Each structure stands twice: as structure tokens, then as C-alpha cells.
Amino acid sequence: MRSGIRDSMGVRVGKGVNYALLTVVALICLLPFVHMIAKSFSGAVAVSAGKVTFWPQDPTLNTYRYVLQDGLFFSSFRNSVIITGCGTLIALAITTMAAYPLSKQHFRGRKVILLLYVFTMLFYGGMVAIYVFMRTLNLLNTLVCQIIPLVLSQYNLFVMKTFFEGLPEAIEESAHIDGAGHIRTLVSIVLPLALPSLATIGLFYAVGYWNSYYHAMLFVTRPDAKPLQMYLYELITKTQNLFEVDPVIAAGLSSSGMQAAAIVVSTMPILLVYPFLQRYFVKGLTIGSVKG
Amino acid sequence: MKRLSALLVALAMLVSALPFAAAAADDLPTLKVLGTYNPHDPNDDPTARAIEEKTGYHVEYYMLPAENALENLLMQISSGESYDILRIGETMYQELLSRNALLPLDDLLAQYGSNLTTKIFESAYTLTRLDGVTYGIPMMAERAxxxxxxxxxxxxxxxxxxxxxxxxxxxxxxxxxxxxxxxxxxxxxxxxxxxxxxxxxxxxxxxxxxxxxxxxxxxxxxxxxxxxxxxxxxxxxxxxxxxxxxxxxxxxxxxxxxxxxxxxxxxxxxxxxxxxxxxxxxxxxxxxxxxxxxxxxxxxxxxxxQALNNVTCIPRTAEHPEDAVKFMNRKLDEDVFTYITIGEKDVHFTVDEEGRYAPIMPIFNEVRNNAWWYLNSFDMTCYGDMWMARTRRTKAVGxxxxxxxxxxxxxxxxxxTDLCPTLKDVAENKATLGTMVHDYVLQVIVGVKSVEDHDAFVREWLEAGGQVSKDAINEWYKNR
Missing domain, CATH: 3.40.190.10 (Periplasmic binding protein-like II)
Structure with a gap:
């Protein structure tokens, strides 16, 4: 912002260098994505020949037409939205409910429970065990089996616990004095203060769910129960054989163009969520809430 | 707030737990078929509908993932997943065979598989037998x-x-x-x-x-x-x-x-x-x-x-093995087979005076592009010619x-070795030896290794499983 006082030469040079550096960093982040978008809208021949840089050559929607070809894209998209939406809500609820009591020093058995969480961070039951578990519960080929494995991240639990520990004791004490119980204190006092943390961790969970395909690969054999990432991943791995699969469609496609379109399609939704959550990434809600 | 959250969570669980299974039709059982990956929805394809229409069986199709398919298959079968039909590659078939996970088919074929035993050549069955027992229905390359x-x-x-x-x-x-x-x-x-x-x-x-x-x-x-x-x-x-x-x-x-x-x-x-x-x-x-x-x-x-392309088999855990064989046999009835593989004459394909099959585009592609995925095997007496229609879908591939x-x-x-069944010693060493040769060729070409030292490589190759493979394949060759 401009002020009445003129910046000194040193400050101006410093600012110039900062702007230049930040612009370079921003471009480094942005250009690969622009390149991807350009490729995804370019004709197969131009992409194959490496003629596409930052602007589509021989523009076409062929790649998108193929990626979005049939009901499978939309069912996968729907599945991913449900998994991400429900999964994030459930994960946030469980993480909060686990982290809040564990943040209390006077909670008996706290250390043992924490140790158990750390134990599961280090040792994993293995994929056969979890497969048999899901099968026994009759959850294979459902969306639940894709939600459960990621429903609690110990890392996020510890972040949340640390946040709760940082809240001034006095705020909760004042709620208790006013007659609030533990649940009321958590819901009405602590959670509103924890919104930035919830938003951040919620975003971690959402990105995790949106990008996950490993569990779907283990548990899902019905194409209409697959998440978007798995659909796109398999689509890409098969593009080498596309001529065998469908020589008619394959005629206008290149594998790198396909990959670019798949990346754009899968990244776009989660990218669009970021700006709406950004305002929660403002810390300092607790500043000034305790007086005296 | 509490009620709303509880409701949301409950709703979330309910929506995501919705099963993807469809109800069976008529009195014939619904068959569960697992196949390898292909980028299409096998339950929503014109060929799937044609098969149901002609055979009367409602079929639920499942697909292995594109990656780690073998591991996934072994995990499913070993935990008792009850597919009625598996349509898989030869390596997968051999793995399941070595785990005793497959049902012997000879009795079922004798009882319900008249088409399966006459329209698929005996020579092809030698590739899927173990100690004289048939465990798989062979699907060879469509045409030599x-x-x-x-x-x-x-x-x-x-x-x-x-x-x-x-x-x-x-x-x-x-x-x-x-x-x-x-x-x-x-x-x-x-x-x-x-x-x-x-x-x-x-x-x-x-x-x-x-x-x-x-x-x-x-x-x-x-x-x-x-x-x-x-x-x-x-x-x-x-x-x-x-x-x-x-x-x-x-x-x-x-x-x-x-x-x-x-x-x-x-x-x-x-x-x-x-x-x-x-x-x-x-x-x-x-x-x-x-x-x-x-x-x-x-x-x-x-x-x-003219090697083996795929094998169709029935796991021991199958719930309807008899119906699975009846279903596959029905698919090989002359009229059914032609209809589900290349469609209807003069609607989806043509045959000229010389017997050359050609597709009618684009309808052929629209209705039968994925037909190959549904084949358990084919009528070896005629499919080689019919299949040519698939090679003529575009000028380039034709x-x-x-x-x-x-x-x-x-x-x-x-x-x-086209009609050599998979031999355990050869199969076990094939991947290792293949990688070894592949790496060696590159090293020799770019000059890391010298072709003059080829004898040393041959010794290494023989020790790494080459000799065992050689003995096994020659044993078969002598007694074939």
C-alpha cells in the first residue's frame, strides 16, 4: 500500500526482488498446470509431436469427450463426492471427539490411549487383514469400505489435540461456571473457536479422500462403485492399448493428452474448494477472548 | 446442532452403504462373473444385454483392477469370494491352479457342455489340463x-x-x-x-x-x-x-x-x-x-x-457351477454366438461372396466394441474368419x-511350443529370465557388456533357471 513517506532505495530494491522472486515461484507452480490444460485441449498429432506449450494447438474436445465418455465417469464422480463429503464429516466428528478428551490432562488412561494411537502409526495390520475384515462385514463394493480406512488419521488427531491444549483453560472454566457440561462446552464454546483448525484438518481429510484409490483397488470390483481417481487412473494405464480397446475413438487421442485431461478433471473440483476454505485459515480468533 | 450432526452422520452412513447389487430375475440364478480390467462398464453394455436376452441368465460382472490384478484376485479367492466364473489371463489361472482353488470341469462339461467340448478343439484343452484333469476353458488367439x-x-x-x-x-x-x-x-x-x-x-x-x-x-x-x-x-x-x-x-x-x-x-x-x-x-x-x-x-x-489368450474357470467357492457351464455352453450355440460376438448380419456386419467379414460402421462399434470381453471362448471352427470384422473397424488397424x-x-x-501347456518350471522362471535377457541385450547394445563374453551370460542364464526350463520343455516336447 502507498503511504505518504517515500520508501528508501534499499526498501524499493528489496520489494522489487521480492516481487520478482515471488512471481518466479508463482509461475513455477502455475505453468505446469497451464501446460496440462493446453495439452488436454490440443489435437492428438500436436501433442504427440510435442508442439504444445502453453496454448492449445489444433483445439479439440476429443480427450474430454473420451474421459467423460460414459456413465462410469459420472458414477465415479458421484462416488468420490459422497466419499469425500461424508468421509470428511465423519472423520472430523471422530477426530474431534477423540482429540478433545485426550487434550485434558486430568483424563485417566490418557497416556495409554495415546500410546495405542502411536502404535497404530508404526504398525499396520496389512492388506489381507483389512480385506478379510471388510468382507466379513459385507462391505466390499460399497462406499463405506472406502470411507472407513481413512476415517481417523493419527497425525490429524495429534494436531487437533495440540490445538485444544493451547486453548486457554479459563474459557472452558467460565463455561462450566455458567453451568455447561462437557458436550455443551465442546459444541458451543470450543468448536467455534476451533473453526480454523477444523477447516484445515477438514481440508486434509477432504484432499485425502478425494485422492485415495488404494482402498478402492483392494475392495472394489464393481466398476460403478469405483471412485473418480481409480476410474481415471485405470483409464490412463489402458491408453497404451486404446487401439485394441477401441480403434475408432483412439484415432483422435494421444496418451499424454489423455493424461492431461484426466489430471485437469480430477484436480479441478478440489482446487475450486480451496478459495472457499481459505478465509478460515486466519488464526487469531482467540486473541483477546480472555481479559484480565 | 447435535441432532443435525447425528442425522447427517446417519444419513452419510446410509447413503454410502447402499449396495450395488441388483436383484436376480426369473428362477435362473444370477451369475457372478469376474474379468480382467477394461475401460467400460460391463454391466451397462449392449453385449451384456444381448447375452442376457439370448441366454436368459442375469449376470453381474465384476472387474479386477488395472494394477496389481493378480494380488487382488488371489486375495479375493483365498478369502472365499464366491464368483461363478473367472475370465482371467494364463498366469492368473496357473496361480489359482497351484493353490487348488479351481473346480475340476470334466464331469460338468460331459453333462452340460456339448458345445464347449465340440466347438473348442481338443488341442486347446491340452493347455488348461493338469494331470489329465480340465480346470479351465481355453480361449486361444482368435486367428493364427x-x-x-x-x-x-x-x-x-x-x-x-x-x-x-x-x-x-x-x-x-x-x-x-x-x-x-x-x-x-x-x-x-x-x-x-x-x-x-x-x-x-x-x-x-x-x-x-x-x-x-x-x-x-x-x-x-x-x-x-x-x-x-x-x-x-x-x-x-x-x-x-x-x-x-x-x-x-x-x-x-x-x-x-x-x-x-x-x-x-x-x-x-x-x-x-x-x-x-x-x-x-x-x-x-x-x-x-x-x-x-x-x-x-x-x-x-x-x-x-496362436497361443492361449485367456482362460475361463470356475472357483471352488462358486455357488452355481452347473449353471455357469450351462450359461457358457449356451453362449456357443451357433445363432447366439454370432449375435453376441459380431451382431446381426447386414445390420452390424456383412459377408461378401468370398466369405470376408466386414463391420458396418459405426453401429458395429457401438453395439459390439467390447464383445471380446464377454467371450469365455469361441467357436474355433468359424470365429477366425468372423473376427476379421474387428480388424477392419478403421482403415489404420485394417x-x-x-x-x-x-x-x-x-x-x-x-x-x-504353441501347444505346450504351462509348465511349472518354465512359468516360474519366465519372468526372471525374460528380464535378464532384456537387460543384457540393452547392456550389450550400448556397450556396457561385450558380445564376446556371451558364453558367460549363457552360463549365468542357465544357472538362473534356464537349464531347469530347458529340461522341462524338452521333457514335454519328447512326450507330446
Missing amino acids: SISNGIVMRKEIMDELKLSMPTTPAELKEVLLAVKAAYPEMIPLLTGSEEIIETISSGFGFYFDWNEVNGELVHYVEMPEYKEYLAYLVDLYQNGLLDPDLPINNATTRTEKFSSGNAFSYTCGGWTDAATTAYINAFEDRELVYIDPLYDANGKAGIKRQ DIYDGLNQHAAQFAVDNP
């Missing part, structure tokens, strides 16, 4: 075809007045001439093949296992292979092969050839991505297919592929198929 060759750009050959090479020496001359005229161009772009069969013909061997004095010998052990390697080294040192050969992959090869940066290419089949992409990119240009090269004795030949097979009558040679 030549599946690879070298394509060259005709406009450059015409411009430089080059004639078709017929020997390794002539091939080198052609490539040298192109190199001289177009120094920036890759004279010969090679694929990931272990041996380039068009060239290996020029040194007198055509297969992995070649018959020498009544015994099968792997090419690695043949003195001709050493000459072949020395020839490739010579091409590489003269700049006639792609300098990036060791790091090329399918995508980079496609990009190099389809962008016109290479003169010739080792085409890997009628659906080869690089060749097809080239034809689509340069519609006004022409490719020529060189015949297998003649060796010093004036002989030439190239492998005609041209490649015809190009590769243009002189099949003159050069095609049947592989002596």
Missing part, C-alpha cells in the same frame, strides 16, 4: 496371425530410391542411406521386444524355443543369437538405432514415430499404438512392411502366433493387419 514386423516410410524410400531390404546387410545399407540423407532422423526405432523377429529371421531363428536336431533350444544358447547381437551392436554404433533406446517407453516411441522423427519402426501388432498414430497423423503417406530377412542359407520365416500378414503364406512358421 503374424503379430509383428518392421514398417518403413515409403515416401523416403521412394525419394532415396531404396529397394526393400531382404537380408541383414541390405537392411543396414537402407538405414545408412537414410541416416546420410536425414541425419536428425532415427533410422530404426525399436520397441521393447526381446528379439526383433524380422531381423532374427536373417540369422536363422524365429522363436524363443527353436528346434535343433529334435531338441528345443532357447535362442540365447544358439550361436546365431550371438551373430544377431553383434549385428544390433553394429547398427547402434553406426547411429542407426535410437540413441535413447534404453530409456524409451511406449509413450516416447509413439511420440517419436507419430511425429515423423523416425524412418522405420518395429511394429508390435495390428493395434500397435505408434504405427496407428503415425497412419492417423499422416493420412497422405504410406508405410511398407518388410518381409522377414533371409539368412545366409537363403531361408526366412516369422512366427505365427491396413496394419493386412500389411503384417501380406506374405503369411510364404513366411509364417508355427511355433513349436
Whole structure:
């Protein structure tokens, strides 16, 4: 912002260098994505020949037409939205409910429970065990089996616990004095203060769910129960054989163009969520809430 | 707030737990079929509907993932997943067989499989038997075809007045001439093949296992292979092969050839991505297919592929094995088979006076593009001709198929191990030995290893499983 006082030469040079550096960093982040978008809208021949840089050559929607070809894209998209939406809500609820009591020093058995969480961070039951578990519960080929494995991240639990520990004791004490119980204190006092943390961790969970395909690969054999990432991943791995699969469609496609379109399609939704959550990434809600 | 959260969570659980199973129709049981990955929805495809219409069976189709398919399959079967039919690759079949997870089919076939036993040749069944017991229904390659060759750009050959090479020496001359005229161009772009069969013909061997004095010998052990390697080294040192050969992959090869940066290419089949992409990119240009090269004795030949493609089997955990066999048998009834594989005559395909099948596009593709995925096997008495309709869906793939097979009558040679069942000792070592040879060839070509030390490599190869494989395959060959 401009002020009445003129910046000194040193400050101006410093600012110039900062702007230049930040612009370079921003471009480094942005250009690969622009390149991807350009490729995804370019004709197969131009992409194959490496003629596409930052602007589509021989523009076409062929790649998108193929990626979005049939009901499978939309069912996968729907599945991913449900998994991400429900999964994030459930994960946030469980993480909060686990982290809040564990943040209390006077909670008996706290250390043992924490140790158990750390134990599961280090040792994993293995994929056969979890497969048999899901099968026994009759959850294979459902969306639940894709939600459960990621429903609690110990890392996020510890972040949340640390946040709760940082809240001034006095705020909760004042709620208790006013007659609030533990649940009321958590819901009405602590959670509103924890919104930035919830938003951040919620975003971690959402990105995790949106990008996950490993569990779907283990548990899902019905194409209409697959998440978007798995659909796109398999689509890409098969593009080498596309001529065998469908020589008619394959005629206008290149594998790198396909990959670019798949990346754009899968990244776009989660990218669009970021700006709406950004305002929660403002810390300092607790500043000034305790007086005296 | 509390109620709302509880409601949301409950709703979330409910929505996400919705089962994806459909209810069975009529009194016939619903069959569960698991197949390998293909990018289509098998439950929502015209062929699936045609099969249900003709057989009366409602079928739920499942697919293995594109990656780690074998691990996924083993996990599912070992935990008791109850599929009625598995349509899988040969390696997967052998794995399940070795775990005793498959149902013997002989009694069921005798009772319900009249089509399955008469329309699939006995010779094919030898590939899926273990100790005389049938565990799988074989699906061979649709038609015995030549599946690879070298394509060259005709406009450059015409411009430089080059004639078709017929020997390794002539091939080198052609490539040298192109190199001289177009120094920036890759004279010969090679694929990931272990041996380039068009060239290996020029040194007198055509297969992995070649018959020498009544015994099968792997090419690695043949003195001709050493000459072949020395020839490739010579091409590489003269700049006639792609300098990036060791790091090329399918995508980079496609990009190099389809962008016109290479003169010739080792085409890997009628659906080869690089060749097809080239034809689509340069519609006004022409490719020529060189015949297998003649060796010093004036002989030439190239492998005609007729190996096992897929196997259909029934796991021990299947709930409806009898219906599974009845269902597959019904699919081979003459009218049903034609309808579900290529559709209706004069609606989806045509047959001319000479018996040549051709698709009616685009409807053929719309209704039967994925038909191959649903086949458990095919009527071996007639499908080879019907299948040609699939090779003629676009001009590009049709041209490649015809190009590769243009002189099949003159050069095609049947592989002596085509009808060899999977032998445990060979199968166990195949991947390791294959990687070993692949790495060795690259190391020799780029100069890390010398072809003079080939005998040391042969010893290493024999110790790493080559000898065991050789003994096993010769044991079969003698008693076949």
C-alpha cells in the first residue's frame, strides 16, 4: 500500500526482488498446470509431436469427450463426492471427539490411549487383514469400505489435540461456571473457536479422500462403485492399448493428452474448494477472548 | 446442532452403504462373473444385454483392477469370494491352479457342455489340463496371425530410391542411406521386444524355443543369437538405432514415430499404438512392411502366433457351477454366438461372396466394441474368419493387419511350443529370465557388456533357471 513517506532505495530494491522472486515461484507452480490444460485441449498429432506449450494447438474436445465418455465417469464422480463429503464429516466428528478428551490432562488412561494411537502409526495390520475384515462385514463394493480406512488419521488427531491444549483453560472454566457440561462446552464454546483448525484438518481429510484409490483397488470390483481417481487412473494405464480397446475413438487421442485431461478433471473440483476454505485459515480468533 | 450432526452422520452412513447389487430375475440364478480390467462398464453394455436376452441368465460382472490384478484376485479367492466364473489371463489361472482353488470341469462339461467340448478343439484343452484333469476353458488367439514386423516410410524410400531390404546387410545399407540423407532422423526405432523377429529371421531363428536336431533350444544358447547381437551392436554404433533406446517407453516411441522423427519402426501388432498414430497423423503417406530377412542359407520365416489368450474357470467357492457351464455352453450355440460376438448380419456386419467379414460402421462399434470381453471362448471352427470384422473397424488397424500378414503364406512358421501347456518350471522362471535377457541385450547394445563374453551370460542364464526350463520343455516336447 502507498503511504505518504517515500520508501528508501534499499526498501524499493528489496520489494522489487521480492516481487520478482515471488512471481518466479508463482509461475513455477502455475505453468505446469497451464501446460496440462493446453495439452488436454490440443489435437492428438500436436501433442504427440510435442508442439504444445502453453496454448492449445489444433483445439479439440476429443480427450474430454473420451474421459467423460460414459456413465462410469459420472458414477465415479458421484462416488468420490459422497466419499469425500461424508468421509470428511465423519472423520472430523471422530477426530474431534477423540482429540478433545485426550487434550485434558486430568483424563485417566490418557497416556495409554495415546500410546495405542502411536502404535497404530508404526504398525499396520496389512492388506489381507483389512480385506478379510471388510468382507466379513459385507462391505466390499460399497462406499463405506472406502470411507472407513481413512476415517481417523493419527497425525490429524495429534494436531487437533495440540490445538485444544493451547486453548486457554479459563474459557472452558467460565463455561462450566455458567453451568455447561462437557458436550455443551465442546459444541458451543470450543468448536467455534476451533473453526480454523477444523477447516484445515477438514481440508486434509477432504484432499485425502478425494485422492485415495488404494482402498478402492483392494475392495472394489464393481466398476460403478469405483471412485473418480481409480476410474481415471485405470483409464490412463489402458491408453497404451486404446487401439485394441477401441480403434475408432483412439484415432483422435494421444496418451499424454489423455493424461492431461484426466489430471485437469480430477484436480479441478478440489482446487475450486480451496478459495472457499481459505478465509478460515486466519488464526487469531482467540486473541483477546480472555481479559484480565 | 447435535441432532443435525447425528442425522447427517446417519444419513452419510446410509447413503454410502447402499449396495450395488441388483436383484436376480426369473428362477435362473444370477451369475457372478469376474474379468480382467477394461475401460467400460460391463454391466451397462449392449453385449451384456444381448447375452442376457439370448441366454436368459442375469449376470453381474465384476472387474479386477488395472494394477496389481493378480494380488487382488488371489486375495479375493483365498478369502472365499464366491464368483461363478473367472475370465482371467494364463498366469492368473496357473496361480489359482497351484493353490487348488479351481473346480475340476470334466464331469460338468460331459453333462452340460456339448458345445464347449465340440466347438473348442481338443488341442486347446491340452493347455488348461493338469494331470489329465480340465480346470479351465481355453480361449486361444482368435486367428493364427503374424503379430509383428518392421514398417518403413515409403515416401523416403521412394525419394532415396531404396529397394526393400531382404537380408541383414541390405537392411543396414537402407538405414545408412537414410541416416546420410536425414541425419536428425532415427533410422530404426525399436520397441521393447526381446528379439526383433524380422531381423532374427536373417540369422536363422524365429522363436524363443527353436528346434535343433529334435531338441528345443532357447535362442540365447544358439550361436546365431550371438551373430544377431553383434549385428544390433553394429547398427547402434553406426547411429542407426535410437540413441535413447534404453530409456524409451511406449509413450516416447509413439511420440517419436507419430511425429515423423523416425524412418522405420518395429511394429508390435495390428493395434500397435505408434504405427496407428503415425497412419492417423499422416493420412497422405504410406508405410511398407518388410518381409522377414533371409539368412545366409537363403531361408526366412516369422512366427505365427496362436497361443492361449485367456482362460475361463470356475472357483471352488462358486455357488452355481452347473449353471455357469450351462450359461457358457449356451453362449456357443451357433445363432447366439454370432449375435453376441459380431451382431446381426447386414445390420452390424456383412459377408461378401468370398466369405470376408466386414463391420458396418459405426453401429458395429457401438453395439459390439467390447464383445471380446464377454467371450469365455469361441467357436474355433468359424470365429477366425468372423473376427476379421474387428480388424477392419478403421482403415489404420485394417491396413496394419493386412500389411503384417501380406506374405503369411510364404513366411509364417508355427511355433513349436504353441501347444505346450504351462509348465511349472518354465512359468516360474519366465519372468526372471525374460528380464535378464532384456537387460543384457540393452547392456550389450550400448556397450556396457561385450558380445564376446556371451558364453558367460549363457552360463549365468542357465544357472538362473534356464537349464531347469530347458529340461522341462524338452521333457514335454519328447512326450507330446
